[in-house]
Amino acid sequence: xxxxDWQVFCKNTIDGEVVSSCFGSGGDITYLDWMLSAxxxxxxxxxxxxxxxxxxGSLMGILRTTPSRSLVFLGNAWTELFRNIPLLVQxxxxxxxxxxxxxxxxDVPSFLLVVAALGLFTSARISEQVRAGIQSLPRGQxxxxxxxxxxxxQTYRYVLLPMAFRIIIPPLTSESMNIVKxxxxxxxxxxxxxxxxALQAQEETSRGIEIYLxxxxxxxxxxxAINRVLHFIEQRVQVPGLIAAGGK
Amino acid sequence: MNTKSIFSAALIVAALAxxxxxxxxxxxxxxxxxxxxxxxxxxxSSGGLSFTLGDGKFAGxxxxxxxxxxxxxxxxxxxxxxxxxxxxxxxQNRIPLMQNGTIDIECGSTTNNTARQKDVAFxxxxxxxxxxxxxxxxxxxxxxxxxxxxNVATTTGTxxxxxxxxxERANGVDFKEVFGKDHADSFLLLESGRADAFVMDSQIxxxxxAKSKTPGDYKIVGEILNVEPINIMMRKDDPAFKKAVDDSxxxxxxxGEIAKIYDKWFLQPIPPANVRIGLSPSDATKAAWxxxxxxxxxxxxxxxxxxx
Numbered sequence: 001x002x003x004x005d006w007q008v009f010c011k012n013t014i015d016g017e018v019v020s021s022c023f024g025s026g027g028d029i030t031y032l033d034w035m036l037s038a039x040x041x042x043x044x045x046x047x048x049x050x051x052x053x054x055x056x057g058s059l060m061g062i063l064r065t066t067p068s069r070s071l072v073f074l075g076n077a078w079t080e081l082f083r084n085i086p087l088l089v090q091x092x093x094x095x096x097x098x099x100x101x102x103x104x105x106x107d108v109p110s111f112l113l114v115v116a117a118l119g120l121f122t123s124a125r126i127s128e129q130v131r132a133g134i135q136s137l138p139r140g141q142x143x144x145x146x147x148x149x150x151x152x153x154q155t156y157r158y159v160l161l162p163m164a165f166r167i168i169i170p171p172l173t174s175e176s177m178n179i180v181k182x183x184x185x186x187x188x189x190x191x192x193x194x195x196x197x198a199l200q201a202q203e204e205t206s207r208g209i210e211i212y213l214x215x216x217x218x219x220x221x222x223x224x225a226i227n228r229v230l231h232f233i234e235q236r237v238q239v240p241g242l243i244a245a246g247g248k
Numbered sequence: 249m250n251t252k253s254i255f256s257a258a259l260i261v262a263a264l265a266x267x268x269x270x271x272x273x274x275x276x277x278x279x280x281x282x283x284x285x286x287x288x289x290x291x292x293s294s295g296g297l298s299f300t301l302g303d304g305k306f307a308g309x310x311x312x313x314x315x316x317x318x319x320x321x322x323x324x325x326x327x328x329x330x331x332x333x334x335x336x337x338x339x340q341n342r343i344p345l346m347q348n349g350t351i352d353i354e355c356g357s358t359t360n361n362t363a364r365q366k367d368v369a370f371x372x373x374x375x376x377x378x379x380x381x382x383x384x385x386x387x388x389x390x391x392x393x394x395x396x397x398x399n400v401a402t403t404t405g406t407x408x409x410x411x412x413x414x415x416e417r418a419n420g421v422d423f424k425e426v427f428g429k430d431h432a433d434s435f436l437l438l439e440s441g442r443a444d445a446f447v448m449d450s451q452i453x454x455x456x457x458a459k460s461k462t463p464g465d466y467k468i469v470g471e472i473l474n475v476e477p478i479n480i481m482m483r484k485d486d487p488a489f490k491k492a493v494d495d496s497x498x499x500x501x502x503x504g505e506i507a508k509i510y511d512k513w514f515l516q517p518i519p520p521a522n523v524r525i526g527l528s529p530s531d532a533t534k535a536a537w538x539x540x541x542x543x544x545x546x547x548x549x550x551x552x553x554x555x556x
Contacts, residue, residue, distance in 0.1 A: 013410070013413065014413060014414055014417050096436060096440060099440070100440065106441070106442070110426075187404060187427070187429065188429040188433070190425075190426045190427040190428070192427070196404055196427060199340070199404050199405040200404055200405055200409055200410075200427075202340065202405075203339060203340075203405045203406065203407065203409075204407070204409075204410045205363075206343075206363040206364060206366075206367070208340070208344075
């Protein structure tokens with residue numbers, strides 16, 4: 001431990017000289033500046049992908065529980081397609097293969113392609129959780145809603161989903177934290193997020209331990225912040241007695 | 249991929265913890281003699297220097313040299329046979345694996361620089377790499393000056409990234425950098441048109457072009473952006489082993505044998521695809537063979553700023 005060198009973060013990325021304030025000026029950047037900007041990319045990719053994943057995941061999860069066979073098929077097909085292909089392969093498909101088939105995609109920034117890839121990959125997993133949440137409810141609830149004259153959308157909106165979403169908040173929390181960690185594959189398509197920073201900066205500075213520890217801390221902070229936010233939401237929306245084991 | 253970075257970090261931490269234990273070790277030669285074998289660190293895909301043939305077999309210029317060096321060491325130690333194991337390494341783990349004793353000699357494509365000399369030792373320079381630009385032959389680009397505002401590809405985790413940044417700063421040009429996750433990926437960026445140029449070590453560029461579907465569509469152009477010695481790597485503070493390796497390499501250099509070995513890997517068709525890389529030894533490489541030395545990359549840069 002004696003030979004650790006935390007000054008590495010204060011080094012200028014051009015000439016490797018230590019900058020006294022640790023932040024670069026006049027267009028120069030230090031490794032600390034670079035790492036913070038990389039953190040920004042990681043957070044942006046993660047949050048936007050999470051939004052995409054929640055929208056498509058919820059939609060597909062709901063479709064899989066509807067009485068319509070074709071909608072169930074659509075939801076199932078979507079889920080199986082996106083969860084049976086490895087994430088890195090999906091990212092490569094979005095980045096290299098699809099633009100070869102659809103030339104217009106060539107001009108789409110790789111950031112948006114990664115958000116789409118990561119978002120849709122995670123949507124398959126969220127769809128599975130939403131389906132499980134809805135199916136965990138007693139059949140009688142759906143029937144009761146229909147019996148008092150609710151349409152199908154109303155049944156979901158006012159009866160099934162409010163309970164299903166409360167039930168699946170814990171697995172959704174894990175999934176949201178996973179998205180932060182999975183965002184590290186974005187380095188493969190040239191997004192300068194934390195993993196790309198780590199791979200590159202440790203090569204340039206030969207201080208791999210310090211760089212990886214810095215990056216690890218930022219990943220942990222990000223994922224843990226998401227955990228705390230969702231934990232807060234879980235507590236706020238809790239309805240006492242609604243979920244059987246909710247004896248908190 | 250996240251697990252990969254964590255894993256690398258764990259390896260580095262483990263290596264750090266293990267280092268003091270090996271400081272008291274009585275050297276690699278004794279280890280080879282006692283264990284009856286040596287472990288060679290090799291690369292999966294480093295152009296003609298070190299690459300896999302599949303099936304756990306590896307070949308290339310540096311692998312070839314290391315096999316000859318180890319054969320000499322076997323004779324020196326009076327062993328009737330030596331069991332040579334291959335251990336694939338990456339840019340991230342090669343130094344920790346050397347320090348913790350997993351590999352005894354690394355025969356890949358490691359740049360010899362002063363930062364690394366603090367952690368490991370290098371044999372005499374056997375190959376000097378020149379960093380250049382590959383473009384599509386019909387692009388009309390002939391120099392780095394024409395890349396202003398263009399997309400320039402390079403590979404994450406290589407010194408070329410820093411080189412580009414320095415160049416950008418020094419000449420006031422503005423590239424849009426795109427990073428491939430490995431060399432094949434960076435070449436794909438050039439091939440698919442996402443990048444207008446690919447900046448990398450010329451032997452890697454030549455190898456990728458030779459292996460591409462239409463080698464005639466690409467060419468290597470422009471000025472030499474950087475010169476770096478690429479050396480066989482070993483553990484630090486083991487003078488007996490370094491001397492044995494250096495002596496063996498210097499013998500190949502003095503006899504001219506090394507030029508023939510170079511010819512075999514860079515100018516003749518090589519497996520697995522049976523294509524030739526077609527890269528003659530650079531003047532700097534020939535100079536290193538004529539005057540064997542283990543000077544770091546920094547010395548080459550100094551020489552360059554004085555002359556050019």
